[in-house]
Amino acid sequence: MAEKIRVGILxxxxxxxGVECALKQNTDMELVAVFTRRxxxxxxxxxxxxxxxxxxxxxxHKDEIDVMILCGGSATDLxxxxxxxxxxxxxxxxFDTHAKIPEHFANVDAAxxxxxxxxxxxxGWDPGMFSLNRVYASAILPQGKDYTFWGKGVSQGHSDAIxxxxxxxxxxxxxxxxxxALDKVRSGANPELTTREKHTxxxxxxxxxxxxxxxxxxxxxxxxxxxxDYDTTVNFISMExxxxxxxxxxxxxxxxxxxxxxxxxxxxNVIEYSLKLDSNPAFTASVLVAYARAAYRxxxxxxxxxxxxxxxxxxxxxxxxxxxLRAHML
Amino acid sequence: MAEKIRVGILxxxxxxxGVECALKQNTDMELVAVFTRRxxxxxxxxxxxxxxxxxxxxxxHKDEIDVMILCGGSATDLxxxxxxxxxxxxxxxxFDTHAKIPEHFANVDAAxxxxxxxxxxxxGWDPGMFSLNRVYASAILPQGKDYTFWGKGVSQGHSDAIxxxxxxxxxxxxxxxxxxALDKVRSGANPELTTREKHTxxxxxxxxxxxxxxxxxxxxxxxxxxxxDYDTTVNFISMExxxxxxxxxxxxxxxxxxxxxxxxxxxxNVIEYSLKLDSNPAFTASVLVAYARAAYRxxxxxxxxxxxxxxxxxxxxxxxxxxxLRAHML
Numbered sequence: 001m002a003e004k005i006r007v008g009i010l011x012x013x014x015x016x017x018g019v020e021c022a023l024k025q026n027t028d029m030e031l032v033a034v035f036t037r038r039x040x041x042x043x044x045x046x047x048x049x050x051x052x053x054x055x056x057x058x059x060x061h062k063d064e065i066d067v068m069i070l071c072g073g074s075a076t077d078l079x080x081x082x083x084x085x086x087x088x089x090x091x092x093x094x095f096d097t098h099a100k101i102p103e104h105f106a107n108v109d110a111a112x113x114x115x116x117x118x119x120x121x122x123x124g125w126d127p128g129m130f131s132l133n134r135v136y137a138s139a140i141l142p143q144g145k146d147y148t149f150w151g152k153g154v155s156q157g158h159s160d161a162i163x164x165x166x167x168x169x170x171x172x173x174x175x176x177x178x179x180x181a182l183d184k185v186r187s188g189a190n191p192e193l194t195t196r197e198k199h200t201x202x203x204x205x206x207x208x209x210x211x212x213x214x215x216x217x218x219x220x221x222x223x224x225x226x227x228x229d230y231d232t233t234v235n236f237i238s239m240e241x242x243x244x245x246x247x248x249x250x251x252x253x254x255x256x257x258x259x260x261x262x263x264x265x266x267x268x269n270v271i272e273y274s275l276k277l278d279s280n281p282a283f284t285a286s287v288l289v290a291y292a293r294a295a296y297r298x299x300x301x302x303x304x305x306x307x308x309x310x311x312x313x314x315x316x317x318x319x320x321x322x323x324x325l326r327a328h329m330l
Numbered sequence: 331m332a333e334k335i336r337v338g339i340l341x342x343x344x345x346x347x348g349v350e351c352a353l354k355q356n357t358d359m360e361l362v363a364v365f366t367r368r369x370x371x372x373x374x375x376x377x378x379x380x381x382x383x384x385x386x387x388x389x390x391h392k393d394e395i396d397v398m399i400l401c402g403g404s405a406t407d408l409x410x411x412x413x414x415x416x417x418x419x420x421x422x423x424x425f426d427t428h429a430k431i432p433e434h435f436a437n438v439d440a441a442x443x444x445x446x447x448x449x450x451x452x453x454g455w456d457p458g459m460f461s462l463n464r465v466y467a468s469a470i471l472p473q474g475k476d477y478t479f480w481g482k483g484v485s486q487g488h489s490d491a492i493x494x495x496x497x498x499x500x501x502x503x504x505x506x507x508x509x510x511a512l513d514k515v516r517s518g519a520n521p522e523l524t525t526r527e528k529h530t531x532x533x534x535x536x537x538x539x540x541x542x543x544x545x546x547x548x549x550x551x552x553x554x555x556x557x558x559d560y561d562t563t564v565n566f567i568s569m570e571x572x573x574x575x576x577x578x579x580x581x582x583x584x585x586x587x588x589x590x591x592x593x594x595x596x597x598x599n600v601i602e603y604s605l606k607l608d609s610n611p612a613f614t615a616s617v618l619v620a621y622a623r624a625a626y627r628x629x630x631x632x633x634x635x636x637x638x639x640x641x642x643x644x645x646x647x648x649x650x651x652x653x654x655l656r657a658h659m660l
Contacts (some may be wrong), residue, residue, distance in 0.1 A: 046593050085643055099513045102657050122660055129466070131660045132644055133603075136459070138506075139620040139647035140613075140657070143356045186606075261374050261616055263351045267608035273463075276516075278597035290469040305625045310645040310655050314462055317469035318640075325640050327432050329468070330452055330461045 001032025004030040005296045006064060007289075010055060010085065011071035012043060014249070015094065018285025019069050020046055028319050031063055031199050061069050062088040069093075071285075079104060083111040086119040086306075090295045092126040092288050101308075103128070107154040109306035118299040120307045123291040124284040125275055126150070132257045132309050133273040135283045138255035141188035141269055144259020147185045149177035149198060153280060163204055165219050167211030170239065172246040174202045177254060188258045188268040194229075203230040206239045229286055290317040334360040335626045336394060337619075340385060340415065341401035342366050343374060344579070345424065347400050348615025350376055356619055358649050362394055365458075392418040397622040398425075401615075409434060413441040414450040416636075420625045422618050424454040431457070431638075439636035450605025450631040450637045453621040454614040455605055456480070460585045463603040463637050467587035471599055474589020477515045479507035479528060483610060491556045492533055495549050500569065502576040504532045507584065518588045518598040531562040532578050536569045540568030580612035620647040 007029050009016045016034070020211040023031045024277045031050050036043050053061070058068070068089035070081050078095045085091050086108055095104050101122055109226040110117045112180070122128065126148070134146050155175050162171035181198050184191045203220055207213055217234045221227055252275040291309070294316035298307065315322055320329075337347045337359050343593045346364065353361045366373050370382040378647070383391065398419035400411050415421050416438055425434050431452055449474045452458065456478070464476050485505050492501035495530050497594070511528050514521045515650055537543055548562045551557055582605040591597045607613040621639070624646035628637065645652050650659075 007455075018591070020590060024593070042391075098660065102653070105656055119555075128507050128660045129470070129601075132466070134659045135644045135648060135655060136462070139623075139644070139649075140459070140616045141416045142379060142649070261348070261351060261609060261612035263354070267612050268606075269608065269613055270606040271459075272606075274600075274602045276598075276600040278599065279591060282390070282591035282597050283599055286470045293469075308656060308660055310648075310652065310660070311643050313641050313643045314465045314469075315640040318465060319469075322640065323432070325465060326435055329464045330428065330431050330457045330638055330640070 004028055005293060006032045006066045007292055008033045008035060008058070008061065008065040008068045008089070010035045010058060010068055010081070011077065012038075012045065012052075013071065015285055015288075016069075016071035017046070018279070018282040019071060019137040019288055021282060022286040022289040023047075025286075026293070026319065029289065029293065033061055058085065060086050065089055066296050067092060069091050069288050069292055071288075079107070082119060082121060083107040086112045086117050086195050087115045088117075090117050090299045091119045091293050092123055092295055093121050094284055094288060095122045096124060096127055098127065101131060105302060105306050107239035107306070112305045114145060116304045117294045118304055118307060120291045120295050120312065122308055125277075125287060126253065128284075128309055129275065130253070130273070133255040133271075134257070135241040135310055137255070137273075139258075140251060141257055141259025141261070141271065143261075144257050144269075145190050145258045145264060146314075147193075147258075148253065149182060149255075149256075150253040151177050151199065151251065153253070153277070154246075154249050156249075158201065158203075158226055159221060162205060162220055165216055167208050167216055169206045169208055170242055171203060171205045172242060173204075176200045176202055182254065182256075185256050185258065186270055186272070188270060190258060196230055199230060201227055201230045202236050203234045204230065207243050248278065249280045250278050251283075252276040258279075293317060293319070300317055334358055335623060336360060336362045336396045337622055338365060338388070338391065338395040338398045338593060339364045339401060340365045340388060340398055340411070341407070342368075342375065342382075342468050343401065343495055345615055345618075346399075346401035346612035347376070347515045348609070348612040349618055351612060352616040352619040353377075355616075356623070356649065359619065359623065360578070375510040389418050395420060396626050399618050399622055401618075409437070412449060412451060413437040416442045417445045418447075420447050420626055420629045421649065422453055422622050423449075423451050424458075424614055424618060425452045426454060426457055435636050435638070440450070442635045446634045448625045448633055448635065448637060450625050450642065452640075453618050454640055455607075456583065456615060458614075458617050459605065459638055460583065460603070463585040463601075466639055467585070467589075467601040467603075471589025471601065472592070473591075473595060473600075474587050475520050477523075477586045477588075478583065479512060479586075481505040481507050481529065481581065483583070484576075484579050486579075487535075488531065488556055489645070491553060492535060492550055492605055495546055497538045497546055498535055499538055500536045500572055502534045502572060504534075506530045506532055510634070512584065512586075515586050515588065516600055516602065518600060520588060525559045526561060529560060529650055531557055531560045533562065533564045534567050535564060536572050537566055542650060578608065579610045580608050581613075582606040623647060623649070633640045
């Protein structure tokens with residue numbers, strides 16, 4: 001039996017817990033430590049016998065960890081953490097602020113090249129698996145057009161925006177792709193779709209007793225950036241109903257590329273990739289763990305620097321050997 | 331303007347012609363020669379000003395060609411051609427006899443390592459894009475199950491089998507996935523599906539005048555390996571109707587993995603990839619051309635040996651730079 005890949009988790013929210021669960025399914029890897037900003041004694045994790053440390057102790061454990069999976073948020077945690085920890089560890093993150101990826105890449109790349117470590121950023125499903133599918137499809141069909149649809153799924157950002165409205169106790173917002181738009185894309189018609197045509201937004205809101213529901217609804221549907229450009233429906237429900245029917249974090253979506261082949265571009269082609277996920281963070285975590293295996297192998301092969309999913313050969317993600325993959329999966 | 335990647339085509343059937351069409355869409359590549367077993371003077375190609383040579387002259391042009399795309403068949407051409415030509419060229423093939431891939435890989439790898447060239451085998455969509463999707467999905471969801479469905483599309487092998495029956499002038503066979511089976515898979519029920527439950531076969535047959543149609547139909551539906559294990563329908567049509575409505579070579583299919591995440595595997599996930607192609611050879615050719623770019627780059631970076639789609643990082647397939655990909659596709 002080969003030595004297992006020793007993994008650390010930094011940050012133990014939904015994503016960190018998802019990584020812990022995913023590691024249980026990957027028998028060539030083992031969780032060796034969890035690092036938290038909380039008091040370690042207050043944190044109960046699921047895996048028996050694995051120590052929890054304060055994040056300030058992370059660097060002291062650098063020789064015990066092959067890959068550190070960073071499970072912080074993209075807004076303030078990862079822009080600092082990923083360049084910092086790649087000085088000491090091979091790292092993986094799920095940085096998902098698309099517009100800031102080039103800057104984040106440059107920061108992580110400089111630190112990783114200096115330390116000789118590998119840092120794979122923006123792993124997950126968008127960015128991540130969806131990005132991969134955009135790249136593969138556009139490489140194969142240069143004459144074509146990409147479409148990405150999200151949902152049906154819970155948007156944490158939009159749910160939070162509703163919660164900040166006066167009189168709202170709790171809320172859950174679902175992003176829903178419009179079937180007619182999906183069908184139009186699949187037809188190969190190459191439609192130009194507005195924001196409103198692509199997705200609708202459905203809100204489940206628990207209001208304080210006696211709150212002005214009409215005002216809350218109006219504040220939601222007219223909220224700039226978040227809702228004003230969409231057809232939004234608002235449903236007021238009880239806290240019990242919210243907890244019973246809307247406590248999950250499902251998500252998913254579609255990446256579709258339609259494109260032409262043939263001398264006169266006479267043939268239509270549709271490439272479609274879709275995800276339907278009961279738990280968004282658990283799936284994102286599963287992607288992180290597969291890329292942690294790749295980071296370990298790429299570092300072991302002498303590579304260093306910042307990488308993205310575009311730079312990782314698919315075989316690097318797999319437990320099985322190249323020989324097994326060719327015999328059974330090709 | 332950087333130098334273009336100089337590509338040769340060896341074999342000018344449907345697939346070779348598809349490669350020629352795909353090259354037209356890839357502005358960083360140029361077709362420099364076509365090699366044929368026919369008399370070169372009898373072969374008219376689509377691209378103006380590109381020479382056609384007899385295949386026996388191929389090696390003499392080795393310094394003018396960066397990548398040779400081998401467009402022969404898997405039964406007898408490629409097992410010989412790919413190990414032979416990788417002695418002189420970086421090569422790409424679409425070898426699709428799944429059971430013989432390990433043997434083909436070993437032969438190509440030995441020759442490619444000796445010559446210092448790169449040979450990428452089994453590019454296309456199955457093997458190829460479907461294989462990639464099986465590998466990515468199983469790496470992310472180790473606790474799950476893969477399903478591959480083919481169609482709706484024309485099976486050349488099954489059409490040929492019908493044509494060999496006495497009294498048959500021409501025939502076209504469509505492989506069709508069963509919707510109920512697809513839905514059952516997508517539900518996450520992890521069904522065990524029989525051959526009959528997954529696909530049906532629909533045949534359009536032109537019979538000789540006065541032929542015994544009942545006998546032909548019986549010979550088709552009871553034919554071992556090809557039809558006996560399927561629900562098969564046979565339609566007798568005129569040659570005119572066959573030419574008018576069944577002259578295309580469409581194909582496609584679905585790769586679906588359902589798998590579990592969560593500490594107690596409490597979350598379901600569905601990853602689905604599908605293709606809908608007006609022309610099977612034109613799309614396969616487009617995949618070959620994208621991997622030709624990768625072969626050129628991998629060889630330029632000093633790599634050699636046999637590779638498959640599992641060994642090629644996605645960024646290698648793209649015209650755009652890593653920087654552009656990260657800014658716009660991630």
